[in-house]
């Protein structure tokens with residue numbers, strides 16, 4: 628499932644190249660999670676502006692309105708010269724003077740939704756309720772501490788929810804909690820301010836590193852599929868059950884929290 632770093636890497640892969648391109652055609656394939664909500668004719672002739680990201684959504688600005696895109700469970704976006712006919716899983720093409728932005732999505736949980744503006748419906752409704760961006764200056768220890776105190780759930784679940792900060796998906800939440808030496812099962816309202824400071828920093832640095840690693844993968848594969856390729860996080864705890872912690876040597880444990888696998892070190896991650 629594409630997480631925030633993969634979506635950001637995808638954005639970086641085409642944002643500059645598509646900016647200023649003119650839309651020649653719009654092809655809509657099989658139904659996605661939500662309908663486009665606009666006729667292709669209305670989009671043809673528009674010039675593409677900036678491509679921005681909010682959570683796992685991309686906003687492709689057009690002159691009048693824009694397209695809000697989501698990769699769902701299995702989607703990927705490619706941008707480049709596309710000669711062949713769309714394959715069975717290619718469900719949306721934005722054909723421009725500089726190449727085709729194509730959404731490939733086998734499971735079709737992804738979406739492309741036209742909206743008159745990013746802060747108007749339907750985009751605004753879809754983006755409502757998202758927490759702060761991890762790289763937003765307002766996302767700091769004070770903010771995180773206050774937000775965690777208002778909840779009484781395991782700290783990992785609070786992060787996963789996305790209402791406090793976006794981007795801390797399962798892998799990244801596990802990694803950030805290891806980095807901050809916090810047991811994922813700790814009740815969120817019992818996290819002290821210094822530990823919240825450490826956790827905010829860990830969330831930010833984990834995601835920044837993931838974008839960086841994904842970016843280097845992308846540069847290598849840009850000419851092949853045009854997709855980000857498999858993101859390879861050099862995980863410290865995620866997926867390492869039974870192996871020694873690289874910080875203290877204790878055996879990494881796997882538990883299930885809210886139907887999601889949690890990996891942590893019982894030696895150096897404290898409640």
Ligand SMILES: [Zn+2]
Pocket residue numbers: 872873874875876877892893894895896
């Ligand atoms: Zn450890």
